[in-house]
Every structure is written in structure tokens, then in C-alpha cells.
Amino acid sequence: MTDNPFFEAWDTAFELPPFDRIRPEHFPPAFERGMVEQEAEIAVIAGSSASPDFANTIEALERSGRLLRRVSRVFNNLDSSATNEALQAIDRDYAPKLAAHQMRVALDPGLFARIDALYQKRAALALRPEQRRVLERHHLRLVRSGARLDPEEKARMSAISQRLATLHTLFGQNVLYDEDEWRLVLDEGELDGLPDFARDAAATAAAERSLDGRYVITLARASVEPFLAFSARRELRQAAYEAWAARGTHAGTHDNAPLIGEIMALRAEQARLLGYDSYAAYRLDDTMAKTPDAADRLLRQVWEPAKRRAGDERADLTAAALADGLNQPIAPWDWRYYAEKVRQQKYALDEAAVKPYFVLDNMVEAAFDTAGRLFGLSFVERPDCATYHPDVRAWEVREETGRPVGLFLHDNFARAGKRSGAWSSSYREQESLDGEVLPVIVNNNNFSKGDPTLLSFDDAKTLFHEFGHGLHGLLSRVRYLSQSGASVRRDFVEFPSQVFEHWLSVPETLRRYARHYRTGEALPEALLERLLAARNFNQGFATVEYAACALLDLDLHARPDPERLDIARFEQEFLAKIGMPPEIGLRHRPAHFQHLFAGSGYAAGYYAYLWAEVLDADGFAAFTEAGDPFDPALASRLKAIYSAGDTEDPMTLYRAFRGREPEIAPLLAQRGLAG
Numbered sequence: 048m049t050d051n052p053f054f055e056a057w058d059t060a061f062e063l064p065p066f067d068r069i070r071p072e073h074f075p076p077a078f079e080r081g082m083v084e085q086e087a088e089i090a091v092i093a094g095s096s097a098s099p100d101f102a103n104t105i106e107a108l109e110r111s112g113r114l115l116r117r118v119s120r121v122f123n124n125l126d127s128s129a130t131n132e133a134l135q136a137i138d139r140d141y142a143p144k145l146a147a148h149q150m151r152v153a154l155d156p157g158l159f160a161r162i163d164a165l166y167q168k169r170a171a172l173a174l175r176p177e178q179r180r181v182l183e184r185h186h187l188r189l190v191r192s193g194a195r196l197d198p199e200e201k202a203r204m205s206a207i208s209q210r211l212a213t214l215h216t217l218f219g220q221n222v223l224y225d226e227d228e229w230r231l232v233l234d235e236g237e238l239d240g241l242p243d244f245a246r247d248a249a250a251t252a253a254a255e256r257s258l259d260g261r262y263v264i265t266l267a268r269a270s271v272e273p274f275l276a277f278s279a280r281r282e283l284r285q286a287a288y289e290a291w292a293a294r295g296t297h298a299g300t301h302d303n304a305p306l307i308g309e310i311m312a313l314r315a316e317q318a319r320l321l322g323y324d325s326y327a328a329y330r331l332d333d334t335m336a337k338t339p340d341a342a343d344r345l346l347r348q349v350w351e352p353a354k355r356r357a358g359d360e361r362a363d364l365t366a367a368a369l370a371d372g373l374n375q376p377i378a379p380w381d382w383r384y385y386a387e388k389v390r391q392q393k394y395a396l397d398e399a400a401v402k403p404y405f406v407l408d409n410m411v412e413a414a415f416d417t418a419g420r421l422f423g424l425s426f427v428e429r430p431d432c433a434t435y436h437p438d439v440r441a442w443e444v445r446e447e448t449g450r451p452v453g454l455f456l457h458d459n460f461a462r463a464g465k466r467s468g469a470w471s472s473s474y475r476e477q478e479s480l481d482g483e484v485l486p487v488i489v490n491n492n493n494f495s496k497g498d499p500t501l502l503s504f505d506d507a508k509t510l511f512h513e514f515g516h517g518l519h520g521l522l523s524r525v526r527y528l529s530q531s532g533a534s535v536r537r538d539f540v541e542f543p544s545q546v547f548e549h550w551l552s553v554p555e556t557l558r559r560y561a562r563h564y565r566t567g568e569a570l571p572e573a574l575l576e577r578l579l580a581a582r583n584f585n586q587g588f589a590t591v592e593y594a595a596c597a598l599l600d601l602d603l604h605a606r607p608d609p610e611r612l613d614i615a616r617f618e619q620e621f622l623a624k625i626g627m628p629p630e631i632g633l634r635h636r637p638a639h640f641q642h643l644f645a646g647s648g649y650a651a652g653y654y655a656y657l658w659a660e661v662l663d664a665d666g667f668a669a670f671t672e673a674g675d676p677f678d679p680a681l682a683s684r685l686k687a688i689y690s691a692g693d694t695e696d697p698m699t700l701y702r703a704f705r706g707r708e709p710e711i712a713p714l715l716a717q718r719g720l721a722g
């Protein structure tokens with residue numbers, strides 16, 4: 048193919064991909080050439096007659112694969128945010144090919160021999176600390192991929208990786224299929240209880256599906272959760288809840304159960320080949336937690352208190368339901384509805400009354416302003432930067448001196464072809480090995496579009512969360528790509544995102560940015576106080592629905608015999624074993640638990656959110672103790688964590704910020720589980 052944008056230099060601002068010219072058929076030849084180029088680069092390193100040194104081995108490895116990375120990033124981002132059948136077919140085709148390629152690089156005996164030689168004499172190499180770490184990390188990565196295995200085992204490791212890549216891809220596509228497939232189409236008369244914002248969002252969703260005049264509820268969290276919280280029609284709530292909980296479980300071509308069985312068996316085999324008792328033991332070995340036991344211990348510290356708290360919450364809900372004429376036990380599709388009623392009674396806090404003060408654009412401003420006050424960043428919109436969808440906005444990010452530090456893309460709305468949830472990703476990462484490369488970061492949310500778009504307090508928190516990840520990429524100041532931004536241990540990566548959420552609740556932020564969408568009036572002071580007072584509300588439920596998933600993940604990946612796994616039975620038995628309250632559903636059931644099965648990133652790692660929460664609660668407490676949420680000295684030490692990427696051990700970074708190791712008390716207080 049002659050006219051392929053991936054084979055040209057991009058002269059756009061920040062080398063943003065020329066999205067208007069990229070078509071699905073450009074990807075396969077670009078993937079092919081990218082793999083060939085990197086293999087040639089690796090062959091040069093591995094076959095060099097010069098004795099290995101840091102520059103000709105590690106730095107050369109860091110430089111390799113640039114084209115492949117560029118293509119893969121564009122592909123993965125588009126396939127997540129704006130996919131179609133053509134991209135999905137390419138994904139199914141190339142996921143195993145790319146996995147095979149990565150394994151060929153990782154298991155190349157010549158490459159490993161050189162890195163191992165450097166590793167063995169690393170103390171004598173006069174490397175700077177971050178260089179020594181980059182060498183050690185590459186060495187460990189190859190060993191953990193199987194570089195020390197015999198050729199037959201290596202071949203098996205590679206075959207497993209390829210098959211897993213296919214299974215992960217199919218798993219995610221099945222969830223998307225079920226989410227796009229289902230909709231609840233309602234008439235005006237079926238909207239009882241829904242506040243204006245939910246009606247407006249449902250009308251917009253209907254119009255997008257050419258169902259003007261009607262109302263559509265989808266399985267996007269931002270659509271189904273408000274419906275469950277407000278719809279007075281119990282049978283409709285039940286239908287929506289059951290469809291939401293059933294994603295991935297439907298028998299037939301999109302059933303995820305058989306995929307889970309095969310994924311689990313392959314992961315266990317991978318772990319055994321590498322000498323570990325279980326996949327959980329293998330994965331946790333390279334984390335802050337180190338062992339499944341350590342992660343499990345932390346989860347157990349919140350599990351029983353959270354259940355007790357949820358029991359108290361259920362008592363309040365039952366009373367509210369009785370008053371409402373419901374003479375049955377609270378069901379999972381009732382929890383959010385009656386929780387909303389209890390919130391109104393206890394805190395005089397009505398989500399429908401709060402939401403008009405949380406205008407999306409204002410919350411984006413609030414996040415930008417916080418990044419300005421803490422880290423000296425400013426944001427200038429770049430409407431000239433053409434993106435892949437008209438809803439996506441681009442901002443140039445600058446530091447105090449006015450120097451640009453990167454480009455930030457914001458993709459905020461739910462739509463067909465976009466996977467659910469919220470995430471941060473990149474089109475380019477910061478590095479400076481051969482001159483400064485500025486990052487291009489994208490944040491995805493799945494808010495229901497409105498005019499204007501109004502957020503719940505939780506939505507706004509999600510916005511801040513992903514923006515915290517974004518800052519981790521934007522503030523990165525490292526030399527080596529493999530240490531850039533969020534390339535840190537998995538149970539540390541949620542620290543920069545979660546700690547940033549705290550600034551949403553800073554009264555100064557709310558006073559300034561929570562303004563009524565019609566009148567522009569600030570959130571009334573009394574409402575602000577009630578909002579903050581209610582922060583602990585329903586935390587028993589929230590902790591239970593999360594922690595149960597994290598415990599399930601660890602238990603599942605610690606099983607010695609996943610070959611004989613019947614996932615439906617396992618789920619039932621596991622929930623019984625941990626005493627899961629029947630009126631609380633799992634936040635993610637296995638059949639749509641994309642953290643675990645649409646990739647391996649969070650497999651045996653869902654605990655990481657709570658692990659990082661110990662750090663974020665303790666970390667933000669430093670600002671509270673200082674009496675200033677924008678304390679300049681603390682902010683500057685915190686910025687160092689965002690800038691360091693993976694150049695240092697996470698606990699070392701944390702201690703340098705906090706002056707000591709983290710304590711768990713602030714986390715328990717934050718979740719209302721203390722004492």
C-alpha cells in the first residue's frame with residue numbers, strides 16, 4: 048500500500064495521529080512492518096560483536112519498536128473508544144500475532160545473554176540509579192516472560208501468550224456486544240421517579256438511536272445506575288439490573304464462561320512453567336504487596352467491618368422500603384433506590400438537587416485549576432487539533448514558564464462502539480533519550496451526554512480520578528520510555544489517580560466550580576455541608592461490592608486446579624464462603640470482569656485499588672494536617688511522584704513525599720469503617 052499514514056512522519060501538533068486519514072486497512076500492513084522493523088533492531092543488538100554495555104544493549108532496546116508502538120497505540124485507543132466491525136476483526140487477527148512477536152523479542156536468547164551479562168556485573172557498571180533500575184527491570188521482565196526456560200518450555204510460553212491474547216480480545220468483544228445489544232426503551236408514562244437529568248439523558252440516548260420522542264436506558268454505568276437509583280417502577284429496575292448483571296453470561300456465541308475456563312487454565316500453566324504455585328503468586332511477586340497473602344490481609348481488614356456497616360445500611364433501607372409499601376426483603380435492584388431515599392432523609396441530600404450544580408465543563412475547569420494550583424500547569428484548548436470523534440476535545444498543557452509539556456485529549460461521553468468504564472491512555476509517552484518527546488494523553492469517561500451534561504458527585508470523582516492518571520503521564524520527566532509516567536508497579540499506579548480525587552471535595556473547589564447550570568449560582572453553603580457530611584454514606588455497600596470482587600479475583604487466581612473450573616458454580620460457592628450479603632451484587636461478575644479477563648493487566652490485581660487507597664488516604668491526610676489543601680511544599684513533593692515514573696521504588700518515592708511509611712487509619716476513617 049503506497050498511501051499509508053503510518054509510514055509517514057506526522058507534522059501535526061504533538062505528532063497527533065492524522066485521524067481523518069487513518070482507515071482500518073492501514074493497520075495490518077503497519078503492524079507487519081512494525082514487527083519486522085523491531086525484529087531487525089533486536090537482531091542487531093543480539094548479534095553485535097561488541098561486548099555488551101548499557102548503551103549498545105539497554106538503550107538500544109529502549110529505542111527499538113518505535114513504529115510498532117505508534118501503530119499499536121493508535122489501534123488500541125481507537126478499538127477501545129470508537130471501534131467497529133473492521134477494527135474488531137483486525138484485533139482478533141493481530142492480538143495473537145502481536146503476542147507472538149512480543150514473546151519472540153522477550154525470549155530471544157542472544158538479547159537475554161547480553162542483558163544477563165550486564166545484570167550480573169551491574170554493581171561495577173557505574174550506572175546512575177535510574178539506569179541501574181532500568182537494567183534490572185528489563186532483566187526481570189525477560190526472566191518473568193520465560194527467558195531462562197528451555198526451548199520447549201519457551202515455545203509453550205509463547206503459544207500460551209498467543210492464545211491468551213485471542214481469549215482476552217474475545218472476552219472484551221463479548222461484553223461490548225451485550226452492552227450494545229441491550230436497551231430499555233421507555234415511553235413518557237414509564238419514567239416515574241426519574242429526575243430531569245435522567246430523563247434528558249434517556250431522551251438523548253433515544254435520539255442517538257433514531258427513537259425520537261422515546262427514552263432509552265442503556266447498560267452504560269452512567270445510564271443504568273441513575274435509573275436504578277430513581278425509577279419508582281420496581282419491575283423495570285429489576286429488568287435493567289438483571290440485564291446489567293447478565294452481561295457476558297448468555298449462552299451461545301457471546302458466552303464468556305468457556306473463555307474464563309480456558310484463560311484460567313492457561314494462566315495457571317504459565318505460572319507453573321515459571322516455578323510459581325499459582326498465577327496469583329506469580330503476578331504478586333512483582334508488586335508492592337509481594338504476596339497474595341499480603342493483599343488478602345489488607346482486604347480482610349476491611350471486609351468484616353464493611354459487611355457490618357452494610358448490615359446497618361440495609362436496616363435503614365428496609366425501613367424506608369416498608370414506609371414505601373414494599374413488604375419484601377431488599378433486592379439488589381432495590382438497594383440504590385432506597386439508599387437514595389435514606390440519603391434524602393438522613394442528610395436532606397437529594398442527588399437530583401445536587402446534580403444541577405455539577406456541570407461537566409465546570410468540573411473539567413476544576414480539575415485543570417487544581418492541577419494549576421498544585422503543580423503549576425495551565426491548559427489551553429486547541430480546537431485546531433483534529434481528533435477521531437467530534438466529542439473529543441484537545442488541550443495543550445503548559446508549565447509555569449509557558450513551555451508546553453504535552454497534549455491532553457478528553458473523550459467524555461458514552462456511545463455505541465466505546466467500551467464501558469473510564470480509563471486513561473496515551474498516544475505518545477514522555478521520554479528524552481534522543482531529545483524531549485512530549486506526551487499525548489487521553490482520558491475516557493462514559494457520561495450521559497446532556498445539554499449541558501450534568502454529573503453526579505461520583506461521576507465528578509471519576510473525572511478527577513482519570514485526570515490524576517493523565518497527570519502521571521503529563522508530568523513525567525524521565526529519560527527512558529520504559530520508566531515513563533504510569534509505567535509503575537500495578538498496585539502503585541492508582542495512587543496518583545486516587546489521591547487526586549480528594550481535591551474535588553476540597554470546599555474551595557466546590558465553592559468555585561459547583562455552580563447551577565441555569566442560574567450560575569454557587570452550590571448553597573448548607574447543601575455543600577450536607578454533601579460533604581454524606582461522603583461516608585453507603586460506604587458499607589460500596590466497600591462490600593468492591594472488596595468482594597477483589598477477594599474473588601485473588602481466590603480464583605490462587606486455585607491450583609483451574610482446569611476444572613465451573614465459573615458459575617465457583618462464583619456461587621465463593622459468595623457463600625465469604626458471606627456476601629444477598630442484596631448486594633458484585634460490582635463486576637466474572638463474566639464481564641474486564642479488569643481480569645479482557646487483558647491480564649489487573650488479573651490477580653483488582654486489590655490494587657484498595658492497596659493504593661491506603662496511600663492516597665494517608666497521603667491526602669498530610670495536606671489536612673498542614674491545614675492547607677494546596678500547601679506548596681507538600682504539593683511540590685507530591686509532584687515529584689508524578690514526575691518520577693518508574694525511576695525509583697514506589698515506597699521510596701512515597702516516603703520521600705510523606706516523610707514516613709503509610710498508615711491504614713486514614714483509609715478506615717475515609718470509608719467510615721474505623722472503630
Ligand SMILES: [Zn+2]
Nearest residue numbers: 512516541544
Ligand atoms: Zn484508575
